[in-house]
Amino acid sequence: MWCSIIAVFAFSATILVHPSTAFTVVSTTSKSDGSNELDQLASKIEQIEHNIQTIQKVSENQNHASVKSRFPKNCKEIQTNGNTISGVYTVQPEFAPKPFLVLCNMDSHGGGWTYFMNRFNGNQDFFRRWNDYKTGFGNLNDEFWLGLDYLHFLTGYEVNELLIELEDWDSKKVYARYDAFSVGNEGEGYIMRILGNYSGTAGESLSYHGGMKFTTTDRDNDLWRDGNCAVYRSAGWWYNNCVGSHLTGKYIKEKSSADAYTVMFWNTLRGAYNIKVAKMMVKPK
Known part of the structure; x- marks a missing residue:
């Protein structure tokens, strides 16, 4: 699994999300050397997981809003x-x-x-x-x-x-x-x-x-x-x-x-x- 993940990050990549969400966009660039590459990669993966969780929360809030709108205001x-x-x-x-x-x-x-x-x-x-x-x-x-x-x-x-x-x-x-x-x-x-x-x-x-x-x-x-x-x-x-x-x-x-x-x-x-x-x-x- 780690091999496949590293292969993904061998290229420059950007994760785009909904503009209303308040989390960081992750951008990565390949490195030819460096002993901290795996640590940096793990940190970026953790950020991606955080972004996914945030997207899920936004989706839940949007679903809640759609339920709320089912009722007339007055x-x-x-x-x-x-x-x-x-x-x-x-x-x-x-x-x-x-x-x-x-x-x-x-x-x-x-x-x-x-x-x-x-x-x-x-x-x-x-x-x-x-x-x-x-x-x-x-x-x-x-x-x-x-x-x-x-x-x-x-x-x-x-x-x-x-x-x-x-x-x-x-x-x-x-x-x-x-x-x-x-x-x-x-x-x-x-x-x-x-x-x-x-x-x-x-x-x-x-x-x-x-x-x-x-x-x-x-x-x-x-x-x-x-x-x-x-x-x-x-x-x-x-x-x-x-x-x-x-x-x-x-x-x-x-x-x-x-x-x-x-x-x-x-x-x-x-x-x-x-x-x-x-x-x-x-x-x-």
Whole structure:
């Protein structure tokens, strides 16, 4: 075997590899003498083996990328691909490490919306700590909070629109739509870093929270100097000092202004009166 290998290296040779791989190209030239020739040859063979292993890793990564691309990035892409029925689907945004399930709204305002919050019966308690809001809670077939990590993967790398649908206890249905919306990552406190122009019928009650980090009972990122808004208002939210809207507040199963601003409310919709239904959704512009 060594004889055959030496025979190969009796000629000038170059091993070419994919330009994206970060390893050395081996080039050899024959020698007529020298006691270290076999040592040099062994070293070059070792480098070749290393290059082969690197190529294999690149191939594995490319295969992984092709598997990853099998999933649509969001509900808008699902709709574009021809699925127009609202329901639960699997998505994987470009920078998400793994796929996850989402609820898609294919009917409202052109469809293609990905829910990140759905409330309509009070089955879920939203008085929760940071990790719950980070990873999500509830049931996609019932009430839920998708999770701030997932919301960041959906909105953090491309600007989305935000749609909020509300219904009060007099069965009045309204909506608020913002033409740009983006949430940062955990290191940024899941800051609402972009909130665009409002349109709709609900009235504008979210801009007070634009630019704010998310606050929970165990992670105080608000601007209220006298305490923690999440403790005082009984839920996590993008508090300022403290609220202009509060869609994660207490769910009261009747028309009431009890508990004032701890309830689920939208300030321009009957002030502090609690809301019956609140849905928050995003889709790429």
